Amino acid sequence: MTAETSGASLAAMLIFGTPVAYRIATTAFRGKTVLVTLFELPLVLPPAVAGIGLFAAFGRTGLLGGRLGALGIELPFTAAAVVMAMTFVAGPLYLRQAQASFAAVDRDLLAAARTLGAGPWKVFLQVAVPLAGPGLGAGAALAWARAVGEFGATIMFAGSLEGVTQTAPIATYLQFEQGDFGAALALGAALIAVSGVVLLAVKLIIRGRALRFAPM
C-alpha cells in the first residue's frame, strides 16, 4: 500500500517536477519569486494544515470537489488522495533540490548544445538531466522518504481505510493507539529498514555517477 502510493507520488514528482525545476533554474520570468514561494509553501505548512487545504479544495463540498463530483470523480478517502497528499507535501523537497542541481549545471554546456542544433527538449534530456543527475537522485530519495513517512496530510485528506488509504505510518499509529505496541514497533522497524536500504542504495548510485563526472 505505502510502496505503491509513494511510488506513484515519486513518479508524479519526477515527471512534472523535473521540467518545472529546469525551467525555473534556467530562465528568468516575471513572478518567478512568487511562483517559487508558492511551490515551497507546503514545506513550511504543518502537514495537517496541508491536508485541510487539500480537503477544502478537492473535498465533496470543496472548491473543485463539487465540479469533480459532477463528473463522477471523488478523491477524498481514495488511494489517489493518498498520492495527492504525499506529492503535495514531499514534492517541494524534490523541486528545490532539482532546481539547485540544474542551476549548478554550467550554462555554457547548455548553450553549446543549442549552438550545435539541439532543440530545447534534447538539451534538457541529453545534457541538463544527465549532468544534474546526482542531485536529482538525491532530491528524489529525500522526497520519496518524506512521502513514505507522510502522516498528517494523508490522514486528513485520505483517512485510514484499511487496504485502501491506510499507509504504513498511519497503521503504526493506529496499532499503537489500540494498545498493540508490539505490532506498532514491528511496523515501525520495517519502515526504518526499507527507508534505510533505499536511501543507502541511492547514495551509492549517486557516488558512483559523481565519480564518473568529476571535473578533471
Added chain:
Amino acid sequence: MTFPVRDFTIDAALEVDAPTALVGPSGAGKSTTLRLIAGLLRPASGEISCNGRTWFGPGVDVPVERRRVGFVFQDYALFPHRNVIGNVAFEARRDPDEILRQLGIGHLARARPRDLSGGERQRVALARALATDPQLLLLDEPLAALDPGTRSGVAAELAGVLERTRVPTVTVTHSYEEATMLAEHVVVIDQGRVVQAGTGAELLHSPASRFVADFAGVNYVAGYADGPVVHLPDGTLIHVGDAAAGPVAVLVAPWEITLGLTPPTGTSAMNHLQGPVERVSVQGNRARVRVGGLTAEVTPGSLERLGIRPGVSVVASWKATSTRVVPRADGRR
C-alpha cells in the same frame, strides 16, 4: 546591432566576408557580440543576417539551434558525460570519425574530456563545431585556456584548420598576434564600439588612436607637427621623415629603437631620448624595455651586456626615417 550591458551599450556594425578577428581589451564587448551573433543573447535592436538569410531583425528572431553556427567556447564547454566521439557526434551532420581524423585526434575518440590536455580539448571543441557543417564559425578566445608554452603551436594549427575549412570565421581575442594569425580582417572594439577595422598590417601602419597603437604594439607619441619636427607637450622635439602640420601622432616600432648608456656619437639617428628604465620584460628571444613612455625591443643579450635593468639611465635612439606621422583625430593632448 545594439545591446545594453552594464556600463555601456554595444553598438556594432560588422561585415564578415573574410576571416575576421574581434579584438579589444577585457570587457570591451567582444564575447557579448559573438553571443549576439549566435543568438545566445538577443540584441535590443538591429539586424543580423548570414548568407542572405535574416537571423534577427524586425519580427524575426531565428533560435540558436536553427542558425547553424559553430561556436567554440572559451573553456570549450565539452560535455563531461560524453566521450570525445560522443561530443562530436552530438547533432553531427558530417561523419564524426572523419573529422576527428582530419584534426589529427582520431586516437582520442573514446577518451573522456577530463583526461585531455588543453590543446586536445580545443581540437575536440573545434571538431564538434565543424561536425554540424556550420555556415559561420564563432570562436571565443580559442587560445585563452591554454598555457603560454603551447599557445603559439596550437594557434598555428588552428590557423591551418580554419584556412582549410573555408567556413567564414569570427574569432574573439585580445592579442594582436593571434588576431593576425587567425584572421585577415581585424576589427578593434572598445566600450562596445568599433574603433578601427582593417588588416593587421593596416592597423600597425596607421593606428587611428593610441588604443589601437598600443594593441598593435607600436609606440604612439602625441604632439604637434611643425614641418619636419614634432613638438611634444614636454618640449621635446622629435625629428620625423615626413613633414606635417597640426595635431599628429608619431609612430615608432619598438624594434626601430636602439638603446645605449650614453648619447651615441657619429650616428645617423637624430632622435635621442634619455631617461631611467621603467620596466623590463623578456619574452623568448625578445626583451621589451620601457623608457620615457616608449617601448624598445632589444635582445636579452644586449640587456645583459649593457646592464639594463629598472632604474638605470639609458638613451633611446631612432632615425627620423623610422618614424611615421599620422594625424590625430582627438585634436589636443
